[in-house]
Amino acid sequence: MTRDIGEALAGVCEEAAALILPLWKSELEVFRKADESPVTEADRRGEALILERLNALFPGVPVVSEEDASEFGTPDAIGPRFFLVDPVDGTKAFVRGDPNFTVNIGYIENGRPVAGAVCAPATGETWFTAGGKAMKRTVGGTAAQIAVRAWPAGAAVALVSHTMKEETAVKLAEQYGFDLREPMDSSIKFCRIAEGAADIYPRHGPTMEWDIAAGHAVLDAAGGQVTTPDGAEVVYGKAAEDFRNGWFVARGA
Structure with missing residues (x-):
């Protein structure tokens, strides 16, 4: 199996996005998982389609997926x-009617995200890896290469959580040296950095591996990086920690 499967993953993400999009702003019932995070029928239908497609395209390759993990637990190894x-x-954004929710598939080899695709159903944008590069296309359009931008002195933009407290944002700005900040949900933050629209995404809070793997792959291919705050590599396959991540920082150039 080749690593260069990002475009195939993009197609699966786009198919799931087409299934999910009609459910956006449709007043779907919101359920609560064991950890009190929200889940909707869109999550469940989208996951079922993705699992079916991955099994057909890549038989025998295991899949760790959010809703399955929530219901049955993560694998022990x-x-x-x-x-x-x-x-x-970005289910919370989806429920609010905000456009910043995404469909994500990341492929891991030996602890690294080597291919991935992210689709934003509400805007019709898809970002994916291909031939060692990062690409972007919109519905009906052709794909074009994207890349991170140089750090803009005095105008560096950080993408942060909607719920981040002001004092936390100020401390992060002092630590990482950014000048502006924009609240945004979901893995689209990785993609905005990858396409040169923003510069840094510091995450000093909990995430799961499936939240960030696809965006990480795209950002890496665009010339960016995702590390721990002290510069160590972010690795995947942490079964002993139930696939939870520690703190990380996603950056452009």
Whole structure:
């Protein structure tokens, strides 16, 4: 199995996005998972489609997916190759009617995200890896290469959570040196940095591997990086920690 599968993953994400989009702003019932996070029928339908497609395209490659993990738990161990799937990252945004929710598939080899695709159903944008590069296309359009931008002195933009407290944002600005900040949900933050629209996404809070793997792959391919705050590599396949991440920082150039 080749690593260069990002465009195939993009097609699956776009198919799931087309299934999910009619449910946006449709007043779907919101359920609560064991951890009190929200889940909707869009999450469930999108995941079912993605799992079916991945099984057909890549038989035998394990998949760790958010809703399945929520219901049945994460595997106790995982091999060197597997997929990480989040059918609707940014469910809270989806429920609010905001456009910043995404469909995500990341492919992991030996602890690294080597291919991935992220689709934003509300805007029709898809970002994916291809031939060692990062690409972007919109519905009906052709794909074009994207890349991170140089750090703009005096105008660096950080993408942060809607719920971040002001004192926390000020401390992060002092630590990382950004000048402006924009609140945004979901893995689209990685993609905005990858396409040169923003510069840094510091995450000093909990996430799961399926939240970030696809965006990480795209950002890496665009010339950016995702590390721990002290510069160490972010690795995947942490079965012993139930696939939870520690703090990380996503950056452009």
